[in-house]
Amino acid sequence: MKDTVLDIPAIELKGIRKTFTLSEDRDAKTVLALDGVDLKIRQGEFLTIIGPSGCGKTTLLRIIASLILPDEGEVIVEGEPVREPGIKRAMVFQTFGLFPWKSVIDNVIFPLMVRKFDAAEAREIAMKHIRQVGLDKFVDAYPHQLSGGMQQRVGLARALSTGADILLMDEPFGAIDAQTRELMQEELMKICQQEQKTVVFITHDLDEAVLLADRVLLMSRGPGRVREVIDVDLPRPRFDYDVRGHETFVKVRAHLWHELRNDLVEQRAEETS
Amino acid sequence: MKARSRKDVRRDQIVGVMVFLIIWEVSARLLDNSLILPPISAILAALWELIITGQLIVALSQSILLLIAGLIVATTIGFVLGALIARSRTAYWMLNPYLSALFVTPTIALVPLVLVWFGFGFPGRVTVVVLAAVVPILFSVASGLRDSPGDLIDVARSFGVKGEIALLFKVRIRAALPVLLAGLRLAAGRGVVGMAVAETYLRLGGIGGLIKSYGAMFQTDYVFASILPLSLLGIGIVSLIGRAERRLHWT
Structure with a gap:
């Protein structure tokens, strides 16, 4: 058995480089955001990406989503090189990214309508995922009537409704209060385990990075590179025991903080010198 | 308060109207000069006369047709130029002085030019309405489309919307709609003047x-009877747009 499906990585990044031009009027500066990122993400894997701010995490995710193209290198999704957004990847946004003029159902149904699904079928699929995130009472509500946590549930339902195997999540719980966040982390883990999703999850929260991940990718500060990929070998489901007190959790977290701290201290020294 | x-x-509005009408009627009777201030009863009689002879319906339909034609042309021009200005700083700085000048120049000052260029027929009249109404539409389109709607463009693209045109209609215009309607409301008011x-x-x-013609004949009661429907037309069209605005606004 050489070529089983599972041998193909869900996502493969080959030598991704990206520079940005900051055009502040005339003196255009170029900034190297990503400097040769190579990475294989396994199918069904939960990968969290953490790194100091400005390390290019979001840029990397936008490249994986094909919202921007790399200057060099390739993004390969389930064996196929990609250059534009596709149905195998669905994104969840930090600021929720809901259309304020659409109701919950219309937001969730949006990707299906864009792809010309039959309206009745699309509605059924959308309703299933609205129920899955526990918002069946708010089907016809508008985003501004919902709390941040509820809005992100809508964002999650929308991503799930596409049927994509890969979820790309850009600090999805960053703008949500701490208690709601813990609840949503649990629910996300449940859903991803049930549905065998591959997840790329950006966060700046160390606890979150370790709690959710099968592997944590630590990026170094600009230009962005892969500094280290760490396995998190903790039994799942992780919410029915004291995972934060588990030896592995503590060890991985301490290690990540040590590495991150060095970066931050250096950055601080450069800024003040 | x-x-x-x-x-x-x-209740306040009704009481206000009653007081206003009573003062008018009493002053008109005391003054006893229907050239300067005709009594309300005479104005209503004139209005009734205009209605049953069909003059008012004909006039009103001509006016509404002119207004709508003017607003459609103004919206089209406003959209094209507004989108251009939203997209290009160069276009903005090149066109802005003329647009600001047009905005503050009384439309009536441009009438002689319109007359020579477009004649006094329907095209000329539509041109006057367009000149009065186009600038607010244009600026609202420009500002509505310039403020990019957060990451909603990314959202739409990531879920499969392709191409600038589709993004324009599915996201940008819809997101800018409240601003666009506010511009259209302003334009409609100015359009009635034009x-x-x-x-x-x-x-x-x-x-x-x-x-104009009753004024020339010094029939002041008929002048008032004609002004009334004009004001009502203006109020009607502006509040119609205002209502659409409130419906489409999401907060």
């Missing part, structure tokens, strides 16, 4: 024509 219920407001100017200073026609 205490918040007022709808009923209170309605319409009356066109109807009085180019070839006579519509409500403006009625006012």
Whole structure:
């Protein structure tokens, strides 16, 4: 058995480089955001990406989503090189990214309508995922009537409704209060385990990075590179025991903080010198 | 001040109108000069006369047709130029002085030019309405489309919307709609002014024509009877757009 499906990585990044031009009027500066990122993400894997701010995490995710193209290198999704957004990847946004003029159902149904699904079928699929995130009472509500946590549930339902195997999540719980966040982390883990999703999850929260991940990718500060990929070998489901007190959790977290701290201290020294 | 219920407001308005009409009627009777101030009863009689002879319907439909044609042309031009200005700083700085000048120049000052360029027929009259109404539409389109709607463009693209045109219609215009309607509301008010100017200073026609010709005959009661529907038309169209605005706004 050489070529089983599972041998193909869900996502493969080959030598991704990206520079940005900051055009502040005339003196255009170029900034190297990503400097040769190579990475294989396994199918069904939960990968969290953490790194100091400005390390290019979001840029990397936008490249994986094909919202921007790399200057060099390739993004390969389930064996196929990609250059534009596709149905195998669905994104969840930090600021929720809901259309304020659409109701919950219309937001969730949006990707299906864009792809010309039959309206009745699309509605059924959308309703299933609205129920899955526990918002069946708010089907016809508008985003501004919902709390941040509820809005992100809508964002999650929308991503799930596409049927994509890969979820790309850009600090999805960053703008949500701490208690709601813990609840949503649990629910996300449940859903991803049930549905065998591959997840790329950006966060700046160390606890979150370790709690959710099968592997944590630590990026170094600009230009962005892969500094280290760490396995998190903790039994799942992780919410029915004291995972934060588990030896592995503590060890991985301490290690990540040590590495991150060095970066931050250096950055601080450069800024003040 | 205490918040007022709808009923209170309605009551205040009715009382206000009654007081106003009584003062008018009493002063008109005391003055006894229907050239300067005709009594309300005479104005209503004139209005009734205009209605049953069909003059008002004809005039009103001419005016509405002119107004709508003018607003459609103004919206089209406003959209194209507004989108251009939103996209290009160069276009903005090149066009801005002229647009600002057009905005503050009274439309009536441009009438002689419109007359020579477009004649006094329908095209000329539409041009006057367009000149009065185009700038607010143009600027609202420009500002509405310039403020990019957060990451909603990314959202739409990531879920499969392809191409600038599709993004324009599915996201940008929809996101800018409240601003666009506010511009259109302003433009409609100015358009009514332009319409009356066109109807009085180019070839006579519509409500403006009625006012001008009865004015020339010193029939003040008929002048008032014609002004009333003009104001109502203006209020009607502006509040119609205002209503659409409130419906489409999401907060």
